[in-house]
Amino acid sequence: MKLDLIGSLKLAMFPVIFAMLFTDMFDSLSTFIGVAEAAELVDEKGEPRELKRSLIVDAISTTIAGVFGSSPGTAYIESATGVEEGGRTGLTSITAGVLFLPFMFLSPLLSIIPSIATAPALVLVGAFMMRPVLRINWAKLDDAIPAFLGMILIPLTYSITQGIIWGFISWTIVKLAVGKRTEVNWMLIAIDCFSILALIV
Amino acid sequence: MKSNSQFDYLSRFRPRFVGHDGARDRTDLRTEIIAGMTTFLATMYIIVVNPSILKAAGMPFSAVLTATVLVSAVSSIAMGLYARNPIVVAPGMGLNAFFAYSVVVGMGVKWETALGAVFWSGIVFIILSVFNVRNMIVKAIPKQLRFAIASGIGLFIAFIGFENAKFVIGNQATIVGISKMNPIVITFVVGLMITSILIVKRVKGAILVGIFTTTLLAIPIGRLYGDASSINAGIPDTRYLERLSFTS
Structure with missing residues (x-):
């Protein structure tokens, strides 16, 4: 164990911990939402299924990353490739997880598969993940504009977190300006405050 | 369908409340294994990429490689067994760059201290998750923005794909641009069409x-172009092995 548990709790480290929390939080949450929406991995209420347990696993992953000596763990967008192949249960992620283990010893073998070989998979999974775009109310502009900003800024800023931050902020401003207060809840305002804080930090 | 023995076997890995006869969630053992292999192949780049990024933070390559494999394997297996979702959890891209370039290089924090920060943010996450704060955040996100997030990630992942293939490249005047056609780009295009x-x-x-x-x-391109870092001849590249031991 090489991590410094006391030094990392100094006051000066709080902006670092906050930035890490915020980025990891929204990267993970967004990935869950993205994969769940695109693959319709949702429960009867339309919420991402097994959300609480998934988020606990995601949190434990970040904790053990600190102990083992790696940057934070997070849910992977690329999981959508397996879902597109028909993976629906935990067996898919167990298979993938087990396949990682031998590469502790065989890492040079990884270079057999070049990045141009997985690139077509990523591009085509992009096509698959675009499906929910049809469910955006493009005719209702107070829905469409914040949704569009959130969507387009993810690739343009190279950051899921940046996209979602601007989606939240523009949603709140537009909805309040047109008097649709019921579509802005207190939790969303709290997220807005943290988003603005994240932009400043 | 309920008499299908594979289906009953799989029910152990199936989310608790998804009905056994939901057509949308039809699957079998073979499909799940193929899906797992596909996801692994799409995510395994992190095993080598993560150590090469964290090297900028002064961390030893081989130690980070081992940590990356362990974190990815343990988290993904836990996701399958406990949360039963087909989602791989591994050290994230973006977060590793943030760790190395913003925190360690940018803010001058020692990497040991930065790892401590990773640990504490994990602990905060566990607390927030157990007390449902993170679920509440997800549920507070308007449906319209969720569709936007999924589509935006779709655009993002396609962009990363085009960039990995060096099909879309940097351009001073227009920020992004298209690469000149060369054997590598053409191989990607052929692969894209076949897939x-x-x-x-x-x-x-x-x-x-x-x-x-x-x-x-x-x-054949690997032989012609000799770009050992990403493309090689199909047998383990010994130059790469030397590089590994050199950096460890």
Whole structure:
């Protein structure tokens, strides 16, 4: 164990911990939402299924990353490739997880598969993940504009977190300006405050 | 369908409340294994990429490689067993760059201290998750923005794909631009078309077959171009081994 548990709790480290929390939080949450929406991995209420347990696993992953000596763990967008192949249960992620283990010893073998070989998979999974775009109310502009900003800024800023931050902020401003207060809840305002804080930090 | 023994076997890995006869969630053992292999192949780059990024933070390559494999394996298996979702959890891209370049290089924090910060943010996450704060955040996100997030990530992942293939490249005047056609880019385009056709024809394991086909197509290019870091001849590259031991 090489991590410094006391030094990392100094006051000066709080902006670092906050930035890490915020980025990891929204990267993970967004990935869950993205994969769940695109693959319709949702429960009867339309919420991402097994959300609480998934988020606990995601949190434990970040904790053990600190102990083992790696940057934070997070849910992977690329999981959508397996879902597109028909993976629906935990067996898919167990298979993938087990396949990682031998590469502790065989890492040079990884270079057999070049990045141009997985690139077509990523591009085509992009096509698959675009499906929910049809469910955006493009005719209702107070829905469409914040949704569009959130969507387009993810690739343009190279950051899921940046996209979602601007989606939240523009949603709140537009909805309040047109008097649709019921579509802005207190939790969303709290997220807005943290988003603005994240932009400043 | 309920009499199908594979289906009953799989129920152990199935989310608790998804009905056994939901057509949308039809699957079998073979499909799940192929899906797991496909996801692994699409995510395994992190095993080598993560250590090479964290090297900028002064961390030893081989130690980070081992940590990356362990974190990815343990988290993904936990996701399957406990949360039963087909989602791989591994050290994230973006977060590793943030760790190395913003925190360690930018703010001058020692990497040991930065790892402590990773640990504490994990602890905060566990607390927030257990007390449902993170669920509440997800539920507070308007549905319209969720559709936007999924589509935005779709655009993002496609962008990363085009960028990995060096099909889309940096351009001073327009920020992004298209690469000149060369053997590597053309191999990618051929792979993209083959994989598209396989997917459209609903071939089982289309993405997996696409990845292997493109790998085979890339072998002669590796010999011609000699870009050992990403493309090589199909046997373990010993230069790479030397580099590994050199950096560890």
